Amino acid sequence: LAKTTQPISMDSYEGQEVNITCSHNNIATNDYITWYQQFPSQGPRFIIQGYKTKVTNEVASLFIPADRKSSTLSLPRVSLSDTAVYYCLVGDYTGGFKTIFGAGTRLFVKA
Amino acid sequence: EAQVTQNPRYLITVTGKKLTVTCSQNMNHEYMSWYRQDPGLGLRQIYYSMNVEVTDKGDVPEGYKVSRKEKRNFPLILESPSPNQTSLYFCASSQDRVNTEAFFGQGTRLTVV
Numbered sequence: 001l002a003k004t005t006q007p008i009s010m011d012s013y014e015g016q017e018v019n020i021t022c023s024h025n026n027i028a029t030n031d032y033i034t035w036y037q038q039f040p041s042q043g044p045r046f047i048i049q050g051y052k053t054k055v056t057n058e059v060a061s062l063f064i065p066a067d068r069k070s071s072t073l074s075l076p077r078v079s080l081s082d083t084a085v086y087y088c089l090v091g092d093y094t095g096g097f098k099t100i101f102g103a104g105t106r107l108f109v110k111a
Numbered sequence: 112e113a114q115v116t117q118n119p120r121y122l123i124t125v126t127g128k129k130l131t132v133t134c135s136q137n138m139n140h141e142y143m144s145w146y147r148q149d150p151g152l153g154l155r156q157i158y159y160s161m162n163v164e165v166t167d168k169g170d171v172p173e174g175y176k177v178s179r180k181e182k183r184n185f186p187l188i189l190e191s192p193s194p195n196q197t198s199l200y201f202c203a204s205s206q207d208r209v210n211t212e213a214f215f216g217q218g219t220r221l222t223v224v
Contacts, residue, residue: 034212043115043201043215044154087154099144099213100170101154 004088009106018075020105022088025069033064033071036087038104044087048073075107083109113138117202117216124192124223132187132219134202142205143185144169144213145177147198154201160185192223 005023012018024033032051036044048055050062050071061074075082085104115136124130136143144159146169156169160179174196176188185204189196199220205213 036213041199041218041220043203043218044213045215046212049212099156099159101146101156103153 003100004090004102006086006088006102006105008103009108011108011110012078013110014079015077018078018082018107018109020073020075020086020088020107021070022073022090023070024088024090027068027090031068031090033062033068034089034091035060035062035073036089036101038085038087044101047086078107078109080109080111083107113214115202115204115214115216117200117219119219120217121220122222124221126193126223127191130189130192130221132189132200132202132221134185134187134216135183136185136202136204136214137183138204138206138214139182140204140206140214141182142207142213143179144203145175145185145187146201146203147171147196148201148218149198157187157200192221194223197221197223 034049035047037047038044048057048060048062050064052064055062063072085106087101087104118133141162145157146154148154155171157171157175158169158177160166163179163182166177179185199218201218202216203213
C-alpha cells in the first residue's frame with residue numbers, strides 16, 4: 001500500500017475554493033485514490049474516488065496528474081460545515097482489503 | 112436506509128472482562144472492517160473480512176478477534192480487554208474491491224479501566 005502525505009492542517013474562509021493535495025510517490029499501477037471526510041466522533045464519509053485525470057461529483061472534484069504521484073481534492077465554495085478532517089487513501093484492494101488511513105488534513109473554515 | 116449499525120455506542124468495562132461490539136450492515140456488502148481511532152494516530156485497521164468465513168489481520172490485530180458467520184454481521188471480540196484498548200472503534204462495509212466506497216458506523220467509544 002502506498003504511503004500518503006498530506007498537510008496537517010489548512011484554514012479557509014466561507015465561500016472560498018479549497019484544494020488539498022496528497023502525495024503518493026509510490027502509487028502502483030492498480031491503485032485507486034479515495035478521499036474521506038470525518039467530523040469529530042463520527043465515522044469517515046466517502047467523498048470521491050478516482051484513478052486518473054479528473055473526477056467530479058456533487059460535492060467535490062479530484063484532480064490526478066498523468067504521473068499519478070499526487071492528487072488534489074477540490075472543495076468549491078466551502079461553508080462552516082465543511083470544517084472536518086480529510087483523508088487521502090491509496091490502494092488497489094485487489095489482493096485484499098487492507099487499508100491505511102494517514103493522519104489526514106484538518107480543514108478549518110472561518111466565517 | 113443504507114446503514115452500518117454498531118452497538119453499543121458507549122461502553123465502560125473493567126480489565127479482563129470479555130466483551131463484544133456488534134456491527135451489522137443492511138447493504139449486502141461483502142467487505143467489512145474494524146478500525147480503532149486514537150488521538151494523534153488516526154484510523155488504524157484491526158481486522159477485515161472479504162466474505163463469510165474469510166477474515167484477515169489489519170495493522171493492529173493484537174488483542175482482538177472477529178468472526179464472519181453471516182454476511183451482514185461482523186462482531187469485534189475483546190477476550191481480555193486492557194486499558195490500552197481504550198479507544199473509539201468504527202466498523203465499515205463496502206460493496207466490493209473496486210467500488211471501495213466504504214460506509215462507516217457511528218462508532219463505539221470503549222473505556223477499559
